[in-house]
Amino acid sequence: MKTQVAIIGGGPSGLLLAQLLQTRGIESVVLERKTREYVLGRIRAGVLERGLVQLLEEAGCAARLHAEGIAHHGTLISYGDEMFRVDFTEHTGQQVMIYGQTEVTRDLYAAREKAGGGIEFNVADVVIEGADTDAPHVDYTVEGEARRLDCDFVAGCDGFHGVSRQAIPPEVRREYEKVYPFGWLGILTQTPPVNSELIYANSPRGFALCSMRTENLSRYYIQCSLSDKPEDWTDEAFWRELKRRIPAEQAETLITGPSIEKSIAPLRSFVTEPMRWGRLFLCGDAAHIVPPTGAKGLNTAASDVHYLYNGLREFYEDNRSDGIDSYSQKALSRVWKAQRFSWWFSSLMHTYPHQSEFDLKMQVAEIEFLRSNKAAQKAMAQNYVGLPY
Ligand code: APR
Ligand code: PHB
Numbered sequence: 152m153k154t155q156v157a158i159i160g161g162g163p164s165g166l167l168l169a170q171l172l173q174t175r176g177i178e179s180v181v182l183e184r185k186t187r188e189y190v191l192g193r194i195r196a197g198v199l200e201r202g203l204v205q206l207l208e209e210a211g212c213a214a215r216l217h218a219e220g221i222a223h224h225g226t227l228i229s230y231g232d233e234m235f236r237v238d239f240t241e242h243t244g245q246q247v248m249i250y251g252q253t254e255v256t257r258d259l260y261a262a263r264e265k266a267g268g269g270i271e272f273n274v275a276d277v278v279i280e281g282a283d284t285d286a287p288h289v290d291y292t293v294e295g296e297a298r299r300l301d302c303d304f305v306a307g308c309d310g311f312h313g314v315s316r317q318a319i320p321p322e323v324r325r326e327y328e329k330v331y332p333f334g335w336l337g338i339l340t341q342t343p344p345v346n347s348e349l350i351y352a353n354s355p356r357g358f359a360l361c362s363m364r365t366e367n368l369s370r371y372y373i374q375c376s377l378s379d380k381p382e383d384w385t386d387e388a389f390w391r392e393l394k395r396r397i398p399a400e401q402a403e404t405l406i407t408g409p410s411i412e413k414s415i416a417p418l419r420s421f422v423t424e425p426m427r428w429g430r431l432f433l434c435g436d437a438a439h440i441v442p443p444t445g446a447k448g449l450n451t452a453a454s455d456v457h458y459l460y461n462g463l464r465e466f467y468e469d470n471r472s473d474g475i476d477s478y479s480q481k482a483l484s485r486v487w488k489a490q491r492f493s494w495w496f497s498s499l500m501h502t503y504p505h506q507s508e509f510d511l512k513m514q515v516a517e518i519e520f521l522r523s524n525k526a527a528q529k530a531m532a533q534n535y536v537g538l539p540y
Contacts (some may be wrong), residue, residue: 152179152296152299152300153300153301153302153487153492154178154179154269154300154301154302155172155177155178155179155302155303155304155311155467156168156169156172156177156178156179156180156264156302156303156304156305156306156463157179157180157182157287157288157289157300157302157304157305157306158179158180158181158182158305158306158308159182159277159279159289159305159306159307159308159309159313159314159315160181160182160183160184160307160308160309160310160313160315160435160437161182161183161185161187161260161270161272161308162179162190162256162308162309162310162435162436163255163309163435163449163452163453164257164306164308164434164435164436164437164452164455164456165181165183165306165309165434165435166181166256166260166263167206167207167259167452167453167456168209168261168268168306168308168456168459168460169181169259169268169270170211170212170259170262170263170268170461171206171209171210171264171456172460172464173210173263173266173268174209174210174211174213175464175467175468177271177463177464177467179268179269179306180269180270180271180300180302180525181263181268181269181270181271181272182220182270182274182277182289182291182300182521182530183271183272183273184273184274184275184277184309184463185272185273186272186273187260187272190256190260190296191253191256191257191260192253193252193253193263194251194253194337194370194412194414194444194471195253195448195449196252196362196443196449197250197251197252197254197362197363197364197370197447198223198247198248198249198349198362198446198450198483199216199220199247199248199249199250199255199449199450200247200450200453200536201245201246201247201452201536201537202450202457202539202540203255203450203453203537204216204248205287206444206456206457207255207258207315208452210262211260211262212255212258212259212262213258214258215254215258216248216250216254216255216258217487218255219250219257219365220248220250221247221248221249221250221350221363221365221366222246222247222248222536223239223247223248223249223349224238224240224246224348224349225237225239225240225247225348226239226349226350226351226535227230227346227348227349227350227351227533228350228351228352228353228500228518228521228522229350229351229352229353229354229397229398229401230352230353230354230400230515231354231355231398231517232399232400233398233412233522234350234398234401235522236348237521237528237532237535238358238532238533239287239535239536242525242528242529242532242533243532243533243536244333245530245536245537245538246324247446247535247536247537249362249363249364251447255366255449257315266461269377271291271293272292272318272370273294274291274292274293275286275291275292275293276291276292277289277290277291277314278290278291278314279307279314279315279318279341279431280437280538281430282305282318282428282429282430282431283428283429283430284429284430285303285430286301287301287302287303287304287305287429288300288301288302288430288479289302289305296362302431304430304431304463304475305430305431305432305433306432306434306437306459307356307431307432307433307434308434308435308437309437310435310436310437310525311421311436311437311440311445313437315433315434316423316433316437316438318428318431319423319425319431319433319464320428323425323428324423324424324425325423325424326342326421326422326423326424327420327421327422327423327424328419328420328421328422329419329420329421329494330417330418331417331418331420331442331497331501331520332377332417332504333357333374333375333376333377333418333501333502333503334374334375334376334377334379334416334417334418335358335360335370335372335373335375335379335415335416335418336350336373336374336375336384336389336413336414336415336416337370337371337372337380337412337413337414337415337416338370338371338372338386338389338410338412338413339364339368339369339410339411339412339413340368340369340371340407340408340409340410340411341367341368341369341408341411342369342406342407342408342469343366343367343406344361344363344366344369345361345369345397345401345404345405345406346361349361349362349363350397350401351444351496351500352395352396352398352500353362353499353500353501353514353515353518354395354396355501355502356392356395356396356502357374357375357396357447357501357509358372358373358374358375358396358426358501358502359371359372359373359374359393359396359446360372360415361393361397361399361401371389371393373389373392373393373396374501374502375415377417377531379415380415381413381414381415383484384413386407386409386413389410389413390405390407390429393405399429409466412527416443418442418443418444418497419442420442420485420490420493420494421439421440421442422438422439422483422490423438423439424479424483425483426438426455426479426482426483426486427475427478427479432459432475432478432479433455434452434455434456434459435451435452435455435456436448436452438482439451439486439489439490439491440453441489442493442494442497443491443493444493444496444497444500444501445489445492445497445534446511446535447492447493447534449491450489450537451485451486453484454482454485454486454489454540455486457540458477458478458481458482458540459475459478459482461474462474462475462476462477462478463475467480467536481491485538485540488534488538489534489538492534492535496531499514499517499518499521502511
């Protein structure tokens with residue numbers, strides 16, 4: 152089989168790239184390891200920067216987002232019983248959209264299937280060949296049957312545990328990593344959110360986050376030990392601990408309910424450089440991971456897709472290669488800014504092992520500086536709503 156762009160991975164990165172290419176008549180085939188149902192079963196953050204919203208509009212996949220998404224013009228930050236608001240719109244004129252990532256992926260799948268775009272599920276044994284030539288191809292199997300996909304370019308959108316990153320020779324690749332000494336225990340519950348905007352909570356007992364998906368579907372997180380397992384936490388224990396980490400007023404009004412999903416995610420900062428090797432381009436989690444504190448995972452994948460889509464479009468439409476040649480440098484420049492914000496916000500809001508009393512005072516001082524200083528709030532708002540592409 153032959154196509155113009157072979158896309159490994161049918162998550163948000165791969166599907167968004169495929170759909171954008173489709174709008175310009177550029178052919179691609181998506182190779183996904185799992186089933187559609189499995190991919191759509193993943194519960195992921197739901198904060199969309201304006202850049203991602205615009206890409207979804209360009210891809211013709213934003214109708215449900217605009218119908219069902221919730222615009223947020225600010226967020227709340229609490230420490231102990233104190234709480235203040237950072238107003239995105241006051242500082243940036245922009246907002247973010249709250250819309251489940253699963254729904255973004257669902258909309259992208261629906262668009263892909265409506266357009267009759269190529270997508271193969273349950274693929275295995277993916278091997279990228281000839282990435283450093285002008286005629287790469289991808290070998291893979293489906294139910295044991297060997298297949299080959301010849302292409303002009305390969306987009307490695309196969310996430311942190313994919314194979315694309317490994318196709319870049321070790322002597323070329325440079326990897327940067329920070330593993331955080333805690334995880335996030337998250338639950339999904341069919342209850343009204345405790346507040347109309349998100350609450351990021353710093354407390355001496357650990358971080359907590361009050362988020363949502365819809366007016367009657369809430370998402371809550373508490374910082375937990377890496378040795379914890381979801382089954383270690385009953386719903387009652389979760390609610391009790393969450394109430395101890397958010398301001399008393401919100402704890403009193405919090406509507407609890409049974410968890411319909413409960414999971415623990417480790418936190419990691421990770422970047423691989425370069426994000427290009429010959430005709431292979433890494434996109435999204437295949438190249439970088441951020442702690443979820445700043446909700447930058449999907450949004451940084453989106454900026455990668457923006458740069459790669461436009462580079463490929465210029466190659467096919469204008470016979471220009473400057474876009475693909477500058478892809479890695481442009482993508483990484485924004486990736487590192489998202490890494491910085493995610494690391495800063497994580498350092499500000501979580502408790503760390505062996506923190507001294509001085510360290511704790513510094514954390515509160517940093518939060519109170521953010522509370523009292525408009526320039527600090529503007530800097531945070533600019534990062535949260537999304538830096539320009
Ligand atoms: N072959 C084919 N597909 C693969 C392979 C492989 N060898 N390895 C992984 N995949 C698939 C996974 O099954 C998954 O569906 O690649 C997809 C990667 O999707 P994500 O992990 O979601 O990564 P990405 O699309 O970059 O998403 C970026 O969105 O998923 C959220 O917040 C999350 O930061 C992440 C962001
Ligand atoms: C979520 O709703 O899952 C969410 C929101 C904001 C974050 C992280 C996760 O920073």
